[in-house]
Amino acid sequence: MLSQLGKTHSGLIAGLLALALFLAALLLMPREWRNVSRERAFDVVLAADRQIRRSNPQETASAVPVVVVDIDRRTLDSLGPWPWPRETMARLVEAVASGKPAVVGIDVLFTQVDTRSPAALARQLGSLTGNHDISALAGGLLDGDKHLAAAMKSVPVALGFVLDADKADAVPGVPVLARRPVVLDGLWRMTGGLGPVSPLVDAAKGLGALSLPGDADGRIRRVPLLVGAGEATRPGLALEAIRLFERAPAYSVDADPQRIIVGDLEVPLPGDGLLRLAGADIRKRQARTIAAADVVNNNAMHRARLAGAIVLIGGSAPELGGLRETATDPLVPSVEIQADAIQQIYARRAPQAVPLGFALTLVMGLIAVVAASALSPVLGAFVGLTALAALWSGAILASLVGDRLIDPVMPSIGGLFVFMTSSVSSYALVARREARIRSRFEQHLAPAVVKRIAENPGLLKLSGEKREITALWTDIEDFTAMTHRAGPEQLVAVLDEYIEGMAAIVMKHGGMVDKIVGDSVHAFFNAPLDLKDHPQRALDCAEEIRIWAKEFQSRNEPSHIGFGRTRIGIETGEAIVGDIGIRSKLDYTAHGDSINSAARLEALNKRYGSTICVGPFAAARCTTTLFRPLGVASLRGLDVPVEVFEPWPPEASADWRERYIAAYRMIESDKAGAALLFEGLAAECPGDPVPRMLAAELRSVLSA
Structure with a gap:
């Protein structure tokens, strides 16, 4: 418990320890030192008192005249040494x-x-x-x-x-x-x-x-x-x-x-x-x-x-x-x-000391602890300065009104010492926490999101929680064959550039890059922070990846080594997210059916010839007119086969889309007719492999 308290409230603990140390030093200080310090503090208060009284037009001289007859140097010169x-x-x-x-x-x-x-x-x-x-x-x-x-x-x-x-x-x-x-x-x-x-x-x-x-x-x-x-x-x-x-x-x-x-x-x-x-x-x-x-x-x-x-x-x-x-x-x-x-x-003035130094030091120290450890730096500094102003104003007012002398110096020094100690400790804790958060997430999240987490760590739960996420899984087609064609340095350089571009797109759309496994990018949305419309954000991210990856393929180096097409799987569902691993190696990651489904959906792109394969739960959370059905498939973690989808290719006309839906609906009743329609659609859009793959699958079923 104390260890956990130290990790979360080090500024509070450091401030209280500093206060206890200062009070102990005050009690152990030689009496003469304490007296001199106190008297000099009274000197300052009385100097302010005199200045205020001097500026008061009602301040009058004593009613009894007092005259000093001074034996000065001039007098000695005149009357003798x-x-x-x-x-x-x-x-x-x-x-x-x-x-x-x-x-x-x-x-x-x-x-x-x-x-x-x-x-x-x-x-x-x-x-x-x-x-x-x-x-x-x-x-x-x-x-x-x-x-x-x-x-x-x-x-x-x-x-x-x-x-x-x-x-x-x-x-x-x-x-x-x-x-x-x-x-x-x-x-x-x-x-x-x-x-x-x-x-x-x-x-x-x-x-x-x-x-x-x-x-x-x-x-x-x-x-x-x-x-x-x-x-x-x-x-x-x-x-x-x-x-x-x-x-x-x-x-x-x-x-x-x-x-x-x-x-x-x-x-x-x-x-x-x-x-x-x-x-x-x-x-x-x-x-x-x-x-x-x-x-x-x-x-x-x-x-x-x-x-x-x-x-x-x-x-x-x-x-x-x-x-x-x-x-x-x-x-x-x-x-x-x-x-x-x-x-x-x-003048009826007899200033008398009020022994409040220890109590005021304790109060100022506690205020300093709260201001430094529980408040923001600006608000904490304001509260601390306000307390100091109140202390000094009260001491001067006590002198002016009641001729009571209160030492404001030692409580001020104590408060400042405690405030600085607590602030430094709190700052060190925040700095360590921000450094830990940044090192943990700066390669996975957009800088703005990392900054938001660092400034308000309360938004983040690292210990593990169940939450809905949208998983996005990518892979490069024929990656193994490409590794044989490319030299090691060439492959690593191309792959580094590819991964960097992919990660930038994921973070741009508010996603978190979970892992880089070989040529695959594993990402999820709506963790570690809430992300509104995360299924749609993941889909928009996938669309941009598809366009960017196609352009990347055409560059000199990737084209030279035959860089393959990027396939993407997307699904939404509940997952357990948090730190997983051992103390020396923790990894903030997610586990759940949605992650497994996204991986399975990415693999289904091989079967359907699609680029982005979207699961039913993610598709249901997006605008349905964005998708075309690909077929029915079994996904890990689900008891029954489900229908999967892909966003419509941007070049598909409205008429072509209607005929695609008509062909898809004929699959159960007339596979031959459906295959014929898909073949016709493939001939009209030779750049879209999906109708061709669906027609080939239907012909295979008919010939079996």
Whole structure:
């Protein structure tokens, strides 16, 4: 059963095996590889999402203004090289605060005390010299940390810390309260954190994580909402800036659905505590960014933009070390990433992955199997492309409508792999089947019929069937004597030309050349495909053979070796047709009384002098006026003798035909009179041997 299934449905089997192999490879693939592949697929979906939203005139900017004050190369040229003294940073914070922003978030890590201000230098010099008087001078000198702390007190400021696996220091922060148990089993957690120096922590209103987690390919696609620093749960810088803007005293987390609540703002909270970035339009980034030099240099227009906004201070200059690779840009300042997160949160967007990759791959694979193995190539390709279009459209729509991320890439690859495998296997099966059919029938049937069978093998039954056919049997008169007159090469050349012409005529009329046996051609009509009016088609074929064979006899080579007349027998009846033989040698042929009768009828031409001898069943299926009776004969397989016929010779006139019928009817009642009439008819048509042979047979009977 499996062997037969493989022979008939190899495309289906190959497709299912390819699908199983692909799914197994997907399950065995290292987790990091799967994650990278999935995230890059999400990148593509989100890129399409952004493009559609950008073209939507209703798409508006966030209701909360976000401004990035950028420490760029121009700023470093203006205010001094990095790292800056705390005094310079204090000047920048004071300049920003003068614009009256609602909140300031600083994407710079201040982990060490100031060492470059006059007070810091006095302390260092006093320590080195052991002179306490010099150290005491520090109290009256400019102190960078104190100056920066004083500047931070004029506006709510959120500073940053980083997670550190080598420390176990606690990171201060506001509490995260749980209304109901939430699941944060994937929370990014380390043993401790590294934060700003104490004077700055005391002056700041908030503290958030600056650390940005990279995926296996090194790209930043997420910003922490919450992180774990030791036993404590702390916010990311973006979320902490939002808390200060919302004037919330603490965070609250809740379940059903799992979310974090900041004042009146609710943000979906994944189990890993990370916000998946949807990506930002580079034009919007440029529009919200101001060079720090313009703010410090008292540019009133730029300072006016800061009023009431969430302002983030960070740097795009490479010296600050804050450039990161994201899905949209290889070099994005981390401060811009934090700003993207803030705007995304206020836009109520929190893309979340939907784990449908395996199921969609299975569905796409099954669709591909059906499309490749059960449908025509054009229709199969159309169905496959439609499924791919539906998959990608659904993934993009899920992002646009529900911020749900579905991976369309892996199911697409799986579907294409299965489709190609199944198609190649199906094509190979079809090619083998067509080659087998063509090799089996191209020498027996007309090319158009072979093509039709090859394109639709379901029309063909090779295993054996009973069907009505019309058999046509030919032979060459005095062939044995001709073989003695002709040389071997000459005989073979003439016979090849003869057989080729005969076969062409048979196939022209829709017949199948069954066998070439010496000088004989065995053919039948209405097999392997149905042929309407097959008895008439066989008769028309015989008439053309008679004319062609007579012309062939007159050619130089056949005439030189005395090529004989072609005799033909035709009969209609049921036969068993199909493949006969052994596996290495199968022959599509027919067996039945009609075949035997056609052979017997061909031989009767010797008795009657006719060229085409037609049996009673074939004659009854054709126009009766086409035939003249030849006599009554016994045919193999029939219990009683039957009347046989021949088409009228084309040169016979209507009067001559009437007198022939009259003579034939006299055979039973007056053989002598009938013989006399046939002799007269033979004298009028010396080229027609039938009346002469009938007269001679009657005289022989009378003289016996």
